[in-house]
Amino acid sequence: GTYQDITQKKEYEEKIKNYAYFDLLTGLPNRLSFLDKFNSIANENDHVALIFMDLDNFKFINDSYGHSFGDLLLKQVGKRLAEVKGYNYVVSRFGGDEYAILLLDVSSNGKIEQYCKLLIDNINQSYEIDEIQLHVSVSIGISKYPDHGNCFEELLKHADIAMYKAKELGKNTYAFYTQKMNDEVIEKIAIQNHMRGALANNEFVLHYQPQFDIKEKTIIGFEALVRWNSPALGMISPLKFIGIAEENRMIIPLGEWILKRACEFIKQINKEYSCQYVVSVNISMIQLLQEDFTEMVMSALDEIDLEPRFLELELTESILMQSFDIVI
DSSP states (O other): OHHHHHHHHHHHHHHHHHHHHBOTTTOSBOHHHHHHHHHHHHTTOSOEEEEEEEETTHHHHHHHHOHHHHHHHHHHHHHHHTTOOSSOEEEEEEETTEEEEEEESOOSHHHHHHHHHHHHHHHHSOEEETTEEEOOOEEEEEEEETTTOSSHHHHHHHHHHHHHHHHHTTSSSEEEOOHHHHHHHHHHHHHHHHHTTTTTTTOEEEEEEEEEETTTTEEEEEEEEEEEEETTTEEEOHHHHHHHHHHTTTHHHHHHHHHHHHHHHHHHHHHHTTOOOEEEEEOOHHHHTSTTHHHHHHHHHHHHTOOGGGEEEEOOHHHHHHTHHHHO
16 A cells, blocks of 8 residues: 555656646646746856747737637647747746747847747747637747846846837837837836826926918917926926826826816917917827716816817827727
């Protein structure tokens, strides 16, 4: 009996070790195992690239076809990652739709790029799952050891930053980490942190750009343009902060503030100069998608007692194209 117990215990320990080191879904090494490999490899190798990638729009696929479909897709992607020939690498699944690869013996960026192109091609081939055919793309971020970090965490952070850059570049592509990207991330975090109290502290200001009718040679209205004058960061352009305000949903209270101020402004101007100027206000997609958007606009007009014909809402072309029905 004892001998059998020992064997079972050994098998059990092996199993536990497997669970600890391998991803159950794809059978690929997991994060823990990957970290171990990195630590043993990095000491002997000078030319290692850490490639971090995720599937573009995976959440959409999961929501559309269900999680078991998503799991089958992740399995197939894992398989394709392990099938690239002619390179020395270690593949791992980090969880979700994230995978990481250690690419060894790569002395030049050219070689890393060739590998990434091959990887992208492999993954771009169509998938057939449950009789559904589908195409998938990936975004890839690359950091190099030891140029971009001495420890695993740092390299991973930098590869992750580069991956987001690849997404910004339009997805289905790769990007090498640069110091500039890091600076952008730091700036973005600073903007996010300072934005929290900015509205309450009256740090936003509106500038009004006249709209001129060339034919009639007269001003017909004004466009309200928001600027952020941060005591800590100085004057920040909307190009930098509007995107962030959309991400952290600050755009909703900020948008309402802009709308009300602009309505007050035009009411006062029209009264002082007995004119019929129109004020035009830019509206973000996030604002439009709010259920109470219409009520918010109507109550602003009510509160300020402005006739609706003096307010013009401006939408970007991309909003119109993305969600024509909602906008209408």
